[in-house]
C-alpha cells in the first residue's frame with residue numbers, strides 16, 4: 001500500500017499589530033481554522049485607543065464599527081466612547097481566543113525563499129508563509145520641518161500627547177491643523193477652561209455634521225463611495241449649504257476643492273463635534289498657518305507673530321513602514337503599500353496590508369471588511385497547500 005507522508009505543519013500566520021485591524025484579521029482567520037499569532041509591541045491590545053484623548057468618541061456609528069464576529073453592545077450608545085472602544089477590543093481578543101503576544105515589536109521583515117522572516121524584539125526570528133501588516137495608519141506623530149522648531153522648546157507638543165484640557169486651564173493655546181483631531185482638541189480646550197484658543201489653518205477643511213436629521217454622515221460616505229469623484233464633489237457642495245453654516249466671516253470659508261477630491265489627496269472631512277459652535281461663539285479663533293518659530297514667538301503665514309503659552313500640533317502621522325519593509329519594494333512614493341486587503345504586492349506573495357487607507361465610509365468598517373477578505377484568501381491558499389501536501393500561502 002502506498003502511504004502519503006503527512007504534510008509538514010503549517011506555520012502560523014503572523015499579524016503585526018494588535019489594534020482593531022490586526023485583531024479583526026486574526027479573528028477572521030481563526031474562524032476559518034487558520035492559526036494566527038498577533039504580535040503587539042505595547043503591553044496590551046488597542047494601544048492607539050488607550051492613548052487617545054479622553055473625550056474622543058467614535059465618529060462612526062456603533063453598528064457600522066463592529067469587527068467580524070462580535071457586535072458592540074447597545075449599552076455603548078450610538079457614538080462609542082474611547083474607553084468603551086478599548087473595552088470592546090479587549091473583549092474581542094478574549095471572545096475569539098486570539099493568540100496575542102504583547103511586548104514584541106517587529107523591526108524588519110525579510111524574504112527567505114518562499115517564507116517571510118520577522119526580526120522582532122529580543123532577537124526573535126519568526127518564520128511564516130503569510131504575514132499581515134496592521135501597524136496602523138497613524139503610526140508615528142509627524143511635525144513639519146518648521147524653522148526654529150527645535151529652539152522653541154517644550155511649549156510645543158504633538159496632539160498624540162494631548163489627553164484633556166486640565167493642564168491648559170487659564171492658558172493661551174494655539175492648536176495647529178484642522179483635521180478631525182485638531183478641530184476636536186480646539187473645541188475641547190475652548191469648553192475646558194483655556195483662556196484663549198486659536199486654531200491655525202493651512203487648508204480649509206470640509207466640515208460636516210456628524211448627523212443631519214438623524215442621518216449619520218458615515219452612511220452618506222458609504223453610499224457615495226463608488227460614485228465618480230466629480231459627482232461626489234458636487235453633491236458635497238450642495239449638501240454643505242444645507243447641513244453646515246458658512247463660517248467665512250470667522251476665517252473658515254468653504255473649501256474650493258471638492259470633498260471627494262480632497263479625500264483622494266488623503267484629507268477626510270472634519271466631523272463637527274463642537275468646532276462650529278465654538279468658532280461662532282468666538283471661543284476658537286481661526287488664524288493663518290504656522291510658518292515657523294522665532295525669538296520664542298510663532299510666525300504665521302500672514303506675517304503676524306503670536307506668543308501663546310502652549311502649541312499643540314495636530315499635524316498628523318506617518319505610516320513609518322520604511323524601516324519594516326522599505327527594502328522590499330512594496331511601498332509607493334507616499335510610503336503606502338502598493339497593494340492592500342486581499343491582494344499581496346506582486347513581488348511579495350503572502351504579505352498582506354490592512355488599515356492603510358483613510359475612507360470616508362469609516363475605517364473600522366473597512367478594517368472589518370478587509371479582515372474577511374484577507375482571511376478568505378489565506379484560508380483558500382492554505383487549503384490548496386494542504387491538499388497538495390505543501391505550504392503555499
Ligand SMILES: Cc1cc2nc3c(=O)[nH]c(=O)nc-3n(C[C@H](O)[C@H](O)[C@H](O)COP(=O)(O)OP(=O)(O)OC[C@H]3O[C@@H](n4cnc5c(N)ncnc54)[C@H](O)[C@@H]3O)c2cc1C
Pocket residue numbers: 016017018019020021022039040041042045046047048049052056057058059060065104105106107134135136137138139181324354355362363364365367
Ligand atoms: C483620533 C482618531 C479617531 C479615530 N476615530 C475613528 C472613528 O470614529 N471611526 C473609524 O472607523 N476610524 C477612526 N479612526 C481611524 C482608525 O479606525 C483607527 O486609527 C484604528 O485604530 C486603526 O486601527 P489599526 O489596527 O489599523 O491601527 P492601530 O489602532 O494604530 O493599531 C496598530 C497597532 O500596531 C502596533 N504596532 C505598530 N507597529 C508595530 C510593530 N512594528 N510591531 C508590533 N506592533 C506594532 C501598535 O502598538 C498598535 O497597537 C480614528 C483615528 C484617530 C487617530
